[in-house]
Amino acid sequence: MYIETRTRSILKAISWRILATLTTMTLVYAFFRRLDLAAAVGVLEAIIKMVVYFGHERVWNRVKFGKKEIPSFVVWFTGLPLSGKTTIADGVYERLKKDGIKIQRLDSKDVRSLFPETGYTREERNRHIKRVGHLVSILEKQGISSVASFISPYKESRDFVRKNVRNFVEVYVKASVDTCRKRDKNGMYEKAIKGEIKNFTGISDVYEEPQNPDIVVDTEKLSINEAIDKVYNYVKDKFLKNGRI
């Protein structure tokens, strides 16, 4: 959080007044060739303009026009393992950050590596997602948007997040189990099929498809960049309309 100290504002006002008054005096002198009168105009101008400027600022302080609130929001990516959530979310985050939005990135792997004891039962997964929902709702209230990517397989905890957030955008990153399995270079799906990983979403645990997502991104049909564009443009249209930051 940055502030401008009063000293800076005062110095800036003085340096501006010197520059501005010298300009006026030069002009008056150029027209009338009277140094004494140019100086008199200058002194009077300096005094009067400071009063006028102060009044001008006070009046504008009461004018609401042109002050715009940019709402904070939560873009929530849900989908099967390897559906493409993290990659697309990273891209959307980078573009929003470049736009000057105050934004936080949250990804399943980062949060889980910080809390390795978080398990994969239905209860533990629901709790995990609800806690992340609590976090993004506090951030949203403080004016900070989030881009979150979590498998978040259950409707219950996704609904909890939606309920606790004012501006919630649910992005369903869609791809069939077969497609995700083909993309999987680390053999997670194979391990899950063999039973070496338990509660693996799509194989040994259910993925409850979102019924009314705000956006569906079909990664079997769209390229990564097209998917990023689709989500970014939706967010931009919905929350950042009427000009740039």
Next chain:
Amino acid sequence: MYIETRTRSILKAISWRILATLTTMTLVYAFFRRLDLAAAVGVLEAIIKMVVYFGHERVWNRVKFGKKEIPSFVVWFTGLPLSGKTTIADGVYERLKKDGIKIQRLDSKDVRSLFPETGYTREERNRHIKRVGHLVSILEKQGISSVASFISPYKESRDFVRKNVRNFVEVYVKASVDTCRKRDKNGMYEKAIKGEIKNFTGISDVYEEPQNPDIVVDTEKLSINEAIDKVYNYVKDKFLKNGRI
């Protein structure tokens, strides 16, 4: 998050230029009684001043002087049940908020009521505090300070929070078990002694006293207002020195 639109800035610049130039023209006319020359000075002034103003702004943009970063911080209250944590933390929060600091209040009862399944074993308590620590560390990085009050009885999780936060202020709210028990109008201590509440800090669960707290607030000796003052002044001296916001 608020922004000033470009339209507002443009309108403000125009309204100021009209006021300022009319002032100059009036002055010139008052001195020289020549309306034609007053008008000529005015037109030239309007054009030249806009260029000079732009240059003035650009130069000041490169000047660091008088730009101050207010660091974000975490004020963490720890202590026995009924030691006075919540009351003092509320007071400190209100005063920091009044100072214009971006700040979040977090209290045990609010977070626990949102996640009623959180238990009271050592493991569950440590996890609970670590998760709150994660939250305040994200807030701190986003420029938002926190005032948190949690019994947080174990050194392990308090140290986790300290490690994950840049500016951590540990406030030990000190009162003996006897004093806290006397203050307890809801009979929690009595229930704990009878065994009706399990893992009750101070009775059936250990409270690991902070070894190097940044502040000790002894609520047997200080009034509530004195305690609030002590913490507030410490935070102010440490993070908000050199003038007001």
